[in-house]
Amino acid sequence: MGENVVEVSEQTWDAEIVGSNKPVLVDFWAQWCAPCRIVAPVIEELAGEFSEKVKFAKLNVDDNPRIAGQFQVMSIPTFILFEKGEAKRRFMGAMPKERFVDELSEWLG
């Protein structure tokens, strides 16, 4: 994983997600999830392209089950856009890059 996506955990959630000035896209993933591994480079690319407007983070659901549970993440990869820690928009599955761009652009307005 490159340097554009910050790895978050239950310990750093408040500081990184709730306390973020920018909206955050969180990628809920796990080692055993093949589509997660496939989509990771796409997220890394997007993180570079959208770095001014959106912060990109990823959360390992195995290591952080409480947060995954709190947002009812039961299917991965799931992507949730947060503003001040509040879940605003959510989409699922490995999608082509264009679809992520559409989702993000639509949300950013």
Next chain:
Amino acid sequence: MSNEYDVLIIGGGPAGLAAGLYAGRSMLKTRLFEKELIGGQASITDIIENYPGFPEGITGFELAEKMREQAQKFDVELDMNEVTSVDLIGALKKVTTPDGEYTAKAIIIASGVRPTKLDVPGAAALTGRGISYCATCDGPFFRDKRVMVIGGGNSAVEEAIYLTKFASKVTIVHRRDQLRAEKIVQDRAFKNEKVDFLLDSVLSGVSGENSVSAVTVKNVKTGEEKEVGVEGIFVFVGNIPNTELFTGALDMDEVGYVITDDALMASIPGIFAAGDVRKNNLKQVVWAAAEGALAAVSAEKFIETQG
């Protein structure tokens, strides 16, 4: 860089990757488009036990990776983009993606199928919140929970067995009085203590506040309905061919599977179909790979006759 190719392949599952391997190895300039997952449906299969050469079985993900590597070794260009339109008529066929336009003398359609969605009241809102189409992706979320598997074919029964690694109980719900899965797969399910069955039954509703908590199961013979508490629902009730791009242009059956001749050529010269997307396909990786190979050989012959 020129956007002119000999062969363009739509879809990067086993059929597309095998077609790529054969086309690439025949020195045809080849580009393959995949919008989602290299390996397609096979890549999310837990263990593939019936692909020759892997006596211990191999995970779908690993097999897909090996197929990709082998195709790329013969210079197949992989393009992780969605094909948005095609022009199949004429000597030079055209494929368009958000990033560009590509032309080729032949196109191999290997776009596969996607799972049929669960269409009952309550299902749409709970997809990804207990309703899943991928046991290998989502199984571990259901540790010590009760789950249901909908369907009676190979995928349904195999994935039900896989889910017993995590779930406390797995109930297979099937609309007929017998499963459709292969005998060896059925036997494993019958012997597994965690698996039980609701036959002659369909789901008629799903409920839950933020995630699935119960389903309504209807017996199709008696019409009787009952509520069962479950936290996960895994759906394997058939597939829809990914052929919307070709509707009206190619001959298809009533469901949308592409009809081809014995050389796998579709109703337009130079257009070939291979794998699950083709009518009469058996939906097995070995079958898809074989069809990919045949489609590539046929495409090569076709290109030669065009001079």
